[in-house]
Amino acid sequence: GESVGLHLPTLSVQEGDNSIINCAYSNSASDYFIWYKQESGKGPQFIIDIRSNMDKRQGQRVTVLLNKTVKHLSLQIAATQPGDSAVYFCAENIGGSYIPTFGRGTSLIVHP
Amino acid sequence: NAGVTQTPKFQVLKTGQSMTLQCAQDMNHNSMYWYRQDPGMGLRLIYYSASEGTTDKGEVPNGYNVSRLNKREFSLRLESAAPSQTSVYFCASPKVSGKTGELFFGEGSRLTVL
Numbered sequence: 001g002e003s004v005g006l007h008l009p010t011l012s013v014q015e016g017d018n019s020i021i022n023c024a025y026s027n028s029a030s031d032y033f034i035w036y037k038q039e040s041g042k043g044p045q046f047i048i049d050i051r052s053n054m055d056k057r058q059g060q061r062v063t064v065l066l067n068k069t070v071k072h073l074s075l076q077i078a079a080t081q082p083g084d085s086a087v088y089f090c091a092e093n094i095g096g097s098y099i100p101t102f103g104r105g106t107s108l109i110v111h112p
Numbered sequence: 113n114a115g116v117t118q119t120p121k122f123q124v125l126k127t128g129q130s131m132t133l134q135c136a137q138d139m140n141h142n143s144m145y146w147y148r149q150d151p152g153m154g155l156r157l158i159y160y161s162a163s164e165g166t167t168d169k170g171e172v173p174n175g176y177n178v179s180r181l182n183k184r185e186f187s188l189r190l191e192s193a194a195p196s197q198t199s200v201y202f203c204a205s206p207k208v209s210g211k212t213g214e215l216f217f218g219e220g221s222r223l224t225v226l
Contacts, residue, residue: 009152032212032213034214034215036215041219041220042219042220043116043202043204043217043218043219043220044155044202044215044217045217046214046215046216049212049214051212089154089155093213098143098206098208098213099145099157099160099170099206100215102154102155102156103154104152104153104154105152105153105154
C-alpha cells in the first residue's frame with residue numbers, strides 16, 4: 001500500500017473560508033515533506049515544505065503542520081480564494097533521498 | 113527561464129507503436145525523473161537519473177526505457193505501447209539545497225494508446 005495517503009479525496013469550501021487538507025504517512029524514516037499544488041492541465045508546483053525537526057512552518061497564506069507522533073501532515077490555507085482550486089499532493093522523502101513518494105491527492109473546490 | 117520542457121504535449125498511439133518523450137531542463141540540476149499520473153492516483157516514479165550517465169528504475173519501470181543524453185536532457189521511450197500506458201507523463205528535476213529538494217515539473221505529456 002501507499003505510505004502517503006490523504007483522508008479526503010474532495011474538499012469543498014466557500015471563498016474566504018480557511019481550508020485544511022490532511023495527509024497521513026506511515027514511514028517513520030521520512031524526514032522531509034512537501035506540499036504540491038496541481039492546477040488542471042498543468043504540472044505540480046511546490047507550495048511549502050517542512051523538515052522533520054520542525055512541527056510548523058508558515059508561508060504566504062499557507063501553513064504546514066507536522067505531527068510525527070501520529071505521522072500526520074496538514075496544509076492550512078487561509079482565506080481560500082477561487083485561484084486555490086486545484087489538486088493538492090503531499091509528498092514524503094526518506095533519509096536524504098530527493099525522490100519523493102506522493103499521495104493520491106485532494107481536490108480542493110472553492111465556491112465563490 | 114523555461115525550467116522543465118516536455119515534448120510532445122499530446123500524442124495518440126496505436127498498440128505496438130513506439131515513441132519517445134523528450135524532456136529538457138535549463139536549471140543545471142543533476143537529477144531528473146519521469147513520473148506517470150493516472151486518474152485518482154498520485155504520481156508514480158518510472159525511472160530516474162541521479163546524475164549524467166546514470167539511470168535507475170523507479171516504482172513502475174516495466175515497458176519503458178530511458179536515456180540521459182546529457183545533463184540537460186532525459187528521454188523516456190515506449191518500445192511497444194500498450195493501452196495500460198495511457199497516462200499523463202511528467203518530467204521533473206529537483207533543486208537540491210542542503211537537505212531540501214523541491215521538484216520542478218514540466219507541463220506534462222498526455223499519451224493515449226488505442
